[in-house]
Amino acid sequence: MTADSPTSHEDGPTNKISQETRDRHLKAPRFVLPSQHWTAALQSPCRGAAAFRHVGVIPAEFTGRRGALAVRGAEEARTRPPRGGGGRFFGSRRGSGRKTPTSDSESNCGCTPGSAGVNQGERGSAEAQKELELREDEGRFQGYFRLSRAQFDDLLARIGARITLQDTNYRRSIPPEERLSICLRFLATGDSYRTIASSFRVGISTVSQIIPQVVTVIWESLVEEFMPVPGAEEWRSIAEEFEERWNFPLCCGAVDGKHIQMKAPPNSGSLYFNYKLHHSLVLLAVVDARYRFRVIDVGGYGRTSDGGIFANSAFGQALRAGTLDLPPNQHLPGADHRGSQPHVFVADEAFPLRPYLMRPFPGRGGLTLEQRIFNYRLSRARLVVEDAFGIWSSQWRMFRTLLEIHPEVVEKCVKATCVLHNFMRMSADGRAPACRGAVEQEEPLPGVRRMGANNATRDALNTRDVFMAHFCEEGAVPWQPAE
Known part of the structure; x- marks a missing residue:
């Protein structure tokens, strides 16, 4: 029949x-x-x-x-x-834009809305064909997902079990490789959920659930291996790399903050409104000598300034309380007569001067030669954090657009992309930038304003003077300013 x-x-x-x-x-x-x-x-x-x-x-x-x-x-x-x-x-949507009768149950189970029967097989075969074509061309694959084929497979092996959903009698769930592809494509482009849904032939509500789930799993699965909290030995190793690569001894990292632009959340008032006249979340990061994020603190309100973000961050509180497990004080190379000095972090004028946090001498004119030499050496070491932000935002271009998602999802995406940045740089086939000039010079992420009062203590001023004298005498380099 x-x-x-x-x-x-x-x-x-x-x-x-x-x-x-x-x-x-x-x-x-x-x-x-x-x-x-x-x-x-x-x-x-x-x-x-x-x-x-x-x-x-x-x-x-x-x-x-x-x-x-x-x-x-x-x-x-x-x-x-x-x-x-x-x-x-x-099982699909027409011009009225109304949801199908089964969209709620489909989105709850993580399946593709409108993919009943062979419709889902049709979509799956199309996605499989697309992935097959991309895998045949390494350049296209990396340009589409921002990861090489080996990195994609490695990441899928690490998180695949946690993003796999159970098939039901109603329909098959979206496979983990497709869920990861949807997430990576959103992070790489910042396109709207509607655009991502059309590209992968899934529902908009499905995309809105997949992205937060996958970025959360990426962060939880990779953070312990690729962004652990450094101990004393790790801080000492970072300081040795800064001295070797950027000629700044006893430096444990470069600190900076950036605004992540987003659409104003409902009923938020001016909570996220910053001095750049848009709404944002603030990312505070510590970067080592190899452009890797070591400590991040994300979620500060865009309007917060004058010491609020830095002082209230977990990193700032640990520095102030002395619980960051930094190495003990040491002598500067060839300067035993200057006494032992603390390990420090370098930052720009937006941060306060502290014994553990070095900032340049303020002003552009009227500085002495010694002060200009110190500013040059500090800025040379501090540029690694600027370069890291440039590499990060160039790789994950969602941060160069206006994000129209909830602040909690923005925070999860920032954390996931930061740990993916480290994952890519530390993986076996990761590519490091050929030179500093390879990073785009535009500033896609606006910097933060002054993050603390400038009433430095006497110990902080003395520490900066010791570093300045060292850079002008026994620690001088041939290419620093001579007049």
Whole structure:
């Protein structure tokens, strides 16, 4: 018995239906069924209208004789063009933009809305073909996902089990590789959920659930390995790299903050409104000599300034309390007569001067040669954090757009991309920038304003003077300013 058969044990004979009833049902809006649906119905274990209900193209309430008539009407519609503005499509969205009756349950189970029966196989085959084409071209693959094929497979092996959902009798769940692809594509472009949903042929609500879930799993799975809290030995190793690469001894990292631009959340007032006249979250980061994020603090309100962000961050509080586990004081190279000095972090004028935090001498004019030499050496070491932000925002270009997502999702995306930045640089096939000039010179992320009062203590002033004297005498380099 074929799918268009008018009778079955469930539907019953149709010759008992009055002509009036038959005409009323046949004049109702018909279902335009692609040929794939007919093939799926023929392969279904059910018969007649039950087969079409099984593949999801006829509503469940179309039972008995009504279902048989619907099948006959569908067969007639298949042989001629649809009337008026087109037929009705179940499991998809038309011009009205209304959700399908099954969209809520589909989004809750993490499946693709509108992917009933062979529709989902159709979408899956298209995505598999796209991934196959991308994998054949390493450059296109890395440009699309921002990860090489080996990095993508490594990341999927680490998080795949945690982003895999269970298949149901209703439909198959989206596979983990596709969920990861959706997330990476959003991070790489910053496109709207609607655009991402159209690219991967899934529902908008599905994308809105996949992205927060996947970025959370990425952060939790990678942070312990690729962004652990440094101990005393790690801080000492970072200081040695700064001295070797950037000629700044006893430096444990460069500190800076950036604003992540986003759309104002509802009922937030001026909480996120910053001095750049847009709404933002603040990312505070410590970067080592190899452009890797070592400590990050994200979530500060854009309006916060004058010491609020730095002082209230976990990093700032640990520095102030002395619980950051920094190495003990040491002598500067070749300057034992100057006494032991603390390990420090370097920052710009937005940060306060502290014994553990060096900032340049203020002002552009009226500085002595020694002060200009100190500013040059400090800025040379501090530029690693600027370069790291440039590499990071160039890789994940969502941070060069206005983000129209909830602040909590923005925070999760920032954390995930920071740890992915380290993952890419520390993986075996990661590529380091050829030179400092390879980083784009534009500033996609606005910097932060003054983050603390300038009433430095005497110890902080003395520490800066000792570093300045060292850079001008035993620690001088040939290329620093001479006049």
